């Protein structure tokens with residue numbers, strides 16, 4: 225991550241946006257304000273962008289029919305708009321789409337959305353001006369984040385309604401977050417000496433008719449999912465020790481004969497975390513239950529699928545995903561449906577299922593650990609109480625109930641959003657992706673998984689300490705144990721654990737366990 229390369233005094237590094245591809249990690253760094261953004265300043269690039277706007281101007285001059293420039297929008301494309309009104313159309317589209325509902329995206333998410341739209345438009349196939357690109361950059365570098373309601377996109381025709389809030393705020397309308405406050409966009413613009421943009425023909429459509437909201441959320445989700453993979457594997461290592469399980473289930477020779485790369489990476493981390501020795505020919509209990517023995521096979525699905533999702537997300541991110549496409553190279557206007565977010569819908573619907581399966585895996589590990597029938601000698605509910613008071617202590621009983629509930633809620637959200645396509649907008653948009661709903665569901669599953677991880681991590685640390693192997697713990701396990709107990713001390717007498725769990729969740733959100 226970029227934050228690794230930043231020290232307090234150092235200048236932020238810069239990401240140049242132009243025709244070269246950005247990564248999902250770049251979007252995350254921009255979203256978290258760890259880098260500055262700059263447009264490619266080369267003469268060639270500037271000329272390339274100008275060719276798109278010049279082509280549109282020429283076509284307008286000739287009074288050709290260009291969808292969304294000299295016609296109404298969507299189903300209304302049969303309505304002709306005169307040249308004089310064409311200049312008013314962009315304001316019209318963001319205005320009538322100002323009907324977003326629900327919660328509002330966080331500032332980090334709003335920045336990721338700005339960045340994703342910028343990357344797509346900067347490819348130069350959308351007919352937008354240099355000034356529009358520069359305004360998006362100025363918003364990012366000045367910390368102006370549009371207030372964007374989360375609900376109201378069907379994810380094909382792009383994220384029209386949420387992106388109307390980006391378009392409006394670039395023009396000094398609606399509200400933005402600036403210096404920790406919600407304020408009128410016009411106020412933030414004048415505080416930064418910026419002039420409100422007036423959109424050229426096609427620019428309203430270009431800003432809104434694309435997949436930037438779902439793609440931005442997908443980039444953020446992808447990086448959280450990577451950390452979840454690491455942490456779930458580390459928790460499994462702790463639980464292997466807590467439950468007196470077998471490290472030889474992760475043997476290298478075993479995994480050589482089943483070659484999934486991600487699964488092998490998880491098994492390797494488990495061998496390293498546990499400093500596993502080679503398999504004995506004989507052991508008191510040859511095979512552990514599946515939530516330990518098959519952990520690489522469950523977490524491995526996520527590990528393998530993530531590289532596929534990454535490729536889908538980054539291809540979408542670096543695509544021209546609006547309509548019509550303005551091709552300066554061949555001087556053509558190409559009408560199509562690139563605002564359709566099917567790939568992101570697929571990635572997010574699938575990712576949320578992979579993540580919910582991990583919540584379920586960890587829930588099963590904790591279920592073994594609290595139950596004296598399965599935990600191979602640990603106290604009931606992992607209670608650390610001793611002596612007379614032991615009988616009134618219930619340890620992690622309620623926490624385990626909580627984990628069951630969070631896991632159920634995560635599993636419930638795995639119903640794919642994409643299968644709920646609705647025909648809408650007078651049947652112009654008669655098949656849509658629902659990718660933005662999928663991405664929001666996925667984000668919620670990640671939040672629930674963070675809670676499951678926090679609770680099971682605490683239970684696993686408690687279990688390891690009760691197993692009383694303090695002296696010969698592998699280094700990675702010992703380090704995690706120390707980190708956990710520094711945040712949430714071991715449980716020696718019942719206490720209300722909400723704050724401990726919330727603090728552990730915060731540490732997970734900040735990727736502090738390593």
Ligand SMILES: N[C@@H](Cc1ccc(O)cc1)C(=O)O
Pocket residue numbers: 297298299317380381382384433547548563649
């Ligand atoms: N996505 C539509 C455009 C559209 C824009 C705004 C709408 O309200 C509806 C449709 C298209 O390109 O065909």
